[in-house]
Amino acid sequence: MLVAGIRNTYGALWELIRNDFTSQNGFLTWVAAVAVVGGLGYIPRLRSLSIAFMTLLLLVLVLANSGIFNALQQFVQSGGGGGIAPITPPTVTMTQPAPNTVGSAGLSPLEQINNNLQNGFGNGQ
Secondary structure, rough: OOOHHHHHHHHHHHHHHHHHHHHOOOHHHHHHHOOOHHHHHHHHHHHHHHHHHHHHHHHHHHHHHHHHEEEEEEEOOOOOOOOOOOOOOOOOOOOOOOOOOOOOOOOOOOHHHHHHHHHHHOOOO
């Protein structure tokens, strides 16, 4: 209503609201149908019938006003495939690992320990 007031289109807004309530397939038609079917649920012998009709009524309400049938028909006519692009895996570059000097020929275990302590275990520390 604020936007209609700013744009000075409140006459068109009230016309749309009036049509929503008074048209043949408008809001009041659905409210009346739900009220009648829901009212039948207060009669104990008609409760299960009321639940079945209320389920059917709500299903028709959703399907009739959501355009799902038109969307399904367009999907089938388009071949069923969407505009979904295939996923390409990312490129991964691997670096060579540092050489393993543990157990190097020519060094005793004590010399390897001293070498690692002096050279920071090959990390440059």
